[in-house]
Amino acid sequence: MLSFDGDAPFDDPEWFFEPWWPGASALAWVEDFHARFQIEHLADPSAAFPELAAIGADFGDDQLIVEGTLLVLDSEGRPDAELLRRRLAEPGTTDGTPAFVASDLLYDLGQSLLALPFEERRARLAGVLSDTERCVVSRGLRGEGTTLAEAVASMGLAEISARRLAARYRPGVRDESWLRLPVVESPVTPTRPLLTLLQRLPI
């Protein structure tokens, strides 16, 4: 399933909001507790993330398909797009710490969950995956899109993801139940407008 681009964060109790992690959207196949990844254009980046082959063991169930984001963290734990690009472009690169942030569960024990509402799929995901140092369930907020956007902005990230809790999963298509929203500047007026202005000037 692919997302639509939205205008701005909003609050709605029927939606779930999480950061749009700056990485490569990926599907993880877990079979015999071994993970294989697929990113856009059906490419298989597993070779670029040898550290993640073992994340299959982090899941409580087998025969899973998990949707999420592949990230490469820099030495300070921040997602680094450049490190990710290098990993994907130059085989054998081992810079940075790769991690997988799971946000949706599509198959569990070989059974399709696509017809279930997102809310239930997410609950199942949280049930089968306990956080480890390379694989976690993404965190988010129900209903409070603007609060999450503010938090995400303070982390220096630019976008959030909004999913309708009642929506089923539609493979391969762009769907209105999933929006990619830019984090809009916090509505709070800066206390020092002059300084904010100054900082925009080239030094």
Added chain:
Amino acid sequence: MPRAMWRGAIQFGLVTVPVKLYLATEARGGLSFNLLHRECLERIQMKVHCPIHGEIPRSETVRGFEYSKGQYVVIDEADFEAVPLKTVRAIEIELFVDATREGHGANFVKQAYYLEPEPIGRKAFYLLKSVLADEGLSAICKIVLKDREALAALNPYSNTMLLSTLYWPDEVRSTAELDLPEEEFTFKPAERAMAQQLVQAMKGDFAADAYKDDYRQALLAVIEAKIAGQPAERAQVAEKPTKIADLMSVLEASVAAAREGRAKTADRTAGEPATAKPKQQRRRKVA
């Protein structure tokens, strides 16, 4: 109350006035910066490095004096203490000079100190001050500060006296190295009158308060702007999250902070009716 940096006595003739010295100025001109590694923004460490033994602790260093090329003699604390100095713990007045006369040697000031007389010496201290002020005199004296004997000038200042350490004459460069004309100029009365008029027009009382370090102010403004614009993510650097779970913790902390910020705003706007959002709002961008 600042810390006294020296304690001793002014001595002239048979009079001894116990005093304390305080730094009269602080170097604020340069804002100080720390050297960081560009990649991780950690403070870099200055290691003491010996070309033969590699890194060594600072405690293993001694002070050496190079008496000829590559030849050193080690001078330790005991050697410094053995230096026979008459002026130890004393501000010894050598002579009094006319404070207004040019060339009395007090032009080249290193550092100024305030004097604070001990209660027992207050009367003598202010007697000396009043004499210096009345006669327009400056006391030239010697003092030992931080292992060094220094030349100093003692002058009345405000409600105390100011001790200004001076450069020794052999530390002051000669003006002979400069390209200065030898001839004397003659000025026409009109020229002199015009210059005098200009000087008179710009005459005023020197009020130090009126002058600020503009560069420092501007630099501070730039620094504050950078701090204000710093993404909060930077603040997390200290916590050193290297795992994805830590990133989630950062997110949770950011959410908590955002919620707290909102709760405060909500308190302020409490009482106002909640604005209901239109049900049918445009969320998707029109392609």
